[in-house]
Amino acid sequence: MSSPAQTTHPCSGCGASVAYAPGTSVQRCPYCGFEQRIAAPARAVREHDYAAFLAKPRVAAVAVHQSACPGCGARTESDALSKSCQFCGAALVADTTAGDQIAPEAVVPFALDKNGSRTALRGWVKSRWFAPNRLKKVSEAESMKSTYVPHWTFDSGTTSDYTGSRGEHYYVTQTYTENGQTKTRRVRKTRWWPASGTVSRHFDDVLVAATHRVTPEQLAELEPWPTGQALPFEPAYISGHHTLRYEVEPEQGIETAKQEMAEVIEQDCRRDIGGDEQRVSTVDTTYTDVRFKLLLLPVWIGCYLFGGKTYQVLINGVTGEVQGQRPYSWVKITLTVLAVAALIGLVVWLIIANRA
Structure with missing residues (x-):
């Protein structure tokens, strides 16, 4: 089985690869700063008929994408839809119209750039009251990776x-x-x-994570997602960013969606x-009338090392919502418990003294 080809987005100014600039409608060259406007989509976001999808033959095993970098010529293999060349940094985007996997139908572009992600991370770190004071330093040096995470959305009456x-x-x-x-x-x-x-009820855009790289619980904590802002998929929006390929098949995703629907139906x-x-x-x-689509959602993903242990942090690439793992300062917790105990003791003593 042939692997999907890779597409590139060269800069009209210097020929280097351009990347989507979060919060804009342009691709920007990281070297000369030249900007190329992304053409307005000529179609609307479509929902696909699930029954028709089930009637089609499927191929279970999907080959990795093989690519030849136009910048340095390096040949690599990857299961990502988009990435940067590990040798020269050129942006590579897989041709989603080829191969046996379902192509993304829609994308919610990044609104938060790298500086915005760092600001959100610093604010999150400062709000962790029981974290060690030294944790405040990691946000300055932390490297976050902009990643589009695949999700299924399901509609159903x-x-x-x-x-x-x-x-x-x-x-x-x-x-x-x-x-x-x-x-x-x-x-x-x-x-x-x-x-x-x-x-009776009609459900619209029930979200189901389509990857195992990040747990559904972690992604759920980043909600709500502005799915109403989703645009028809255009490779330009994922150029220069990492994009995970889906691992959860639609047949698995619909069962998870039905579980979420069941909770609402019971109410x-x-x-x-x-x-x-x-x-x-x-x-x-x-x-x-069950319908579905593959939607890409923007997440800044990073890991930091603290006290010899690795912690992961996720940031909603639109709203700036931060969720992640963090260490605890047992000194702060102990002092807080002692302070509360002392306050309770003082209140009890005052009550007894007033009754005497």
Whole structure:
């Protein structure tokens, strides 16, 4: 099986490779500063019919991309859609129209440049109250890599038949004895009634991470993503940045999406049941007009070494939201615990002293 070819984006000024400049609509040459405007897309972002996709034959194994760098001539292999030549730094972008993998349909371009990522990282580090003071120095020297991370988005109409129970509260008066005195109190009880019904909802752009390089939990912490700002895929937007190829197939992705949908559908069922409390016993959902696309989302990814251990940091390339691993200063934590304990002790002493 032949591997997809590599495309290049030479500078019209000096011939070097240009890269997409975050937050703009141009590609900029890192050497002479010449800017080339990215042509406005001639089409809209499309959603693909999932049923039609399943009907087509698929090839499971996909070869790596083989490329010859136009800058230095080096031949390399990679599973990335875009990267920089490891020898001369020239920007390489795979031809996504070739090969057996699904081509990206849309991209949310980087809005945060390298300086912006460093600013976001410094702000995050300063807000880590229980981190060692020496951690503040790593943000200055840290090298972040701009990376487009693949995600599947799924749209679907859903109709769900459910069974369950509706709980309605009522109160009874109980008599009890306390310290030789007879007293009464109101006690809440719940009367349950069988319930069933049908709820419908349309889901739009349910996001599912399509890579194992970064965990879904880490990526979820970077949400929300402005998927409404997604543009039709254009190789120029990923030129000069690293782009991961998807590893999670659509058949796996739809199952994860259905799990996310199920949580929302259960809440719809509970609202439909009404009452004071609800129990949902069964939910049978039918999915209609399922559509999907491959979307590239911008993430600054970096690792830093602290105390002999490596920590990873992720930054949303649009909003600047930072999530990451960090060390803890047990000295700060211990001093805080002691300070809280001392404050509680002082309050207790004042209460006792006032009662004396």
